[in-house]
Amino acid sequence: MKYPFYLLLFSLLLFACKENYVDETKVETTKKARHLAVRVANIELTSAPIPIIASGMVGAKSELKLGFKTGGVIKRMYVDETQRVRKGQTLATLRTTEIDAQVRKAKKGVEKATRDLMRIKQMYLDSVATLENVENLTTALDLAKSDLEIATFNQEYSKVISPVSGKVMKKMAENNELVGPGVPVYIIATNSGKGYNLNIGVADKDIIRIKLGDQATVQFDAFPADEFSASVTEIAETADPRTGVFPVELSIRPQKEKALRNGFVGKVALLPSAQSSYFKIPMNALVEGYKEKANIYILNGETAKKISIQPIYIGKDFFTISSDNLDGMEQVITDGAAYLKDGMAVKVVE
Numbered sequence: 001m002k003y004p005f006y007l008l009l010f011s012l013l014l015f016a017c018k019e020n021y022v023d024e025t026k027v028e029t030t031k032k033a034r035h036l037a038v039r040v041a042n043i044e045l046t047s048a049p050i051p052i053i054a055s056g057m058v059g060a061k062s063e064l065k066l067g068f069k070t071g072g073v074i075k076r077m078y079v080d081e082t083q084r085v086r087k088g089q090t091l092a093t094l095r096t097t098e099i100d101a102q103v104r105k106a107k108k109g110v111e112k113a114t115r116d117l118m119r120i121k122q123m124y125l126d127s128v129a130t131l132e133n134v135e136n137l138t139t140a141l142d143l144a145k146s147d148l149e150i151a152t153f154n155q156e157y158s159k160v161i162s163p164v165s166g167k168v169m170k171k172m173a174e175n176n177e178l179v180g181p182g183v184p185v186y187i188i189a190t191n192s193g194k195g196y197n198l199n200i201g202v203a204d205k206d207i208i209r210i211k212l213g214d215q216a217t218v219q220f221d222a223f224p225a226d227e228f229s230a231s232v233t234e235i236a237e238t239a240d241p242r243t244g245v246f247p248v249e250l251s252i253r254p255q256k257e258k259a260l261r262n263g264f265v266g267k268v269a270l271l272p273s274a275q276s277s278y279f280k281i282p283m284n285a286l287v288e289g290y291k292e293k294a295n296i297y298i299l300n301g302e303t304a305k306k307i308s309i310q311p312i313y314i315g316k317d318f319f320t321i322s323s324d325n326l327d328g329m330e331q332v333i334t335d336g337a338a339y340l341k342d343g344m345a346v347k348v349v350e
Contacts, residue, residue, distance in 0.1 A: 034345055035345045038349070039333070040334060042331055043331065045278070047275050049273065052268075052271075053268070056266060056268060057264070059197050059198070062190040066163075067181075069158075070154045072095060074175055075096075076092065093159040102154070105151070106152075113140045170186065196260050198249075199247055204239070209274045210274070211273050212233065215270075218250070218267065219266060220266050228253065234248070279320065296332055310322075
């Protein structure tokens with residue numbers, strides 16, 4: 001069957017119009033679909049202190065290591081660990097057989113030198129001896145007296161006497177043991193209820209932020225529900241060569257109902273008083289970067305602008321960056337940041 005020519009022409013015109021027709025509704029929908037939905041968070045400049053987290057071991061305010069001045073065999077250790085001692089109390093003694101003999105020998109030497117000097121002085125008066133003879137024996141008597149002083153001093157320090165009142169923290173020797181001179185046999189804590197110290201190590205980037213008197217809180221596994229207040233009392237000028245960190249001493253304020261013990265390990269949150277201004281950014285705004293750098297996205301009109309940053313501090317759910325990075329921006333993209341590219345159109349949703 002043949003179709004009339006005009007029907008064929010009408011069909012071709014209709015097909016051409018259909019190909020060139022543009023549905024404005026669909027175009028608008030497509031444009032909106034290209035805007036990635038994101039959420040943003042407000043940011044602001046702050047200088048609130050960022051805690052320095054560290055851990056350390058509790059020790060008494062003052063600890064004395066006591067030992068014998070001379071070496072020898074221990075005769076008796078009089079006190080045990082945890083015992084209280086008073087100032088002037090004898091804690092340990094040596095067997096002094098050898099030391100007593102040295103004292104007796106020195107005394108005899110002084111007696112002989114005294115007799116020799118008296119005899120030579122008489123001979124000098126009789127013009128039998130010379131002045132040089134008198135001077136030589138005078139020197140010999142002085143040397144003998146010095147030997148007696150040394151022997152007597154060693155005899156006196158053949159026992160350990162507590163110079164303070166305190167508590168025995170460590171007993172480091174037993175009866176009949178041979179000890180060298182100066183080797184500690186007792187460690188005495190002298191805090192007497194005045195509190196405890198806790199020593200921590202701080203990295204070089206943090207040590208410059210700490211000052212004497214900065215406050216801290218300390219938690220112990222022995223008292224998990226309690227926080228102890230502390231303050232910085234000493235800051236080392238040089239790093240420990242073994243660890244590479246700077247020792248910092250904290251003074252813990254005592255609590256009557258919570259008795260601390262030497263050796264407790266505490267977790268410290270130290271709040272440094274010296275803190276420069278920074279931006280605090282939610283952690284979900286952080287996008288992987290290169291080397292030590294990272295990326296975040298901020299709003300630039302209706303598009304996302306990528307900024308390369310270097311985190312200063314990384315916390316549990318936030319990180320901080322320098323106040324120079326954002327140049328007056330007030331919002332950062334959080335949810336959806338991982339799917340963005342620089343310049344991509346975005347739509348902020350609640």
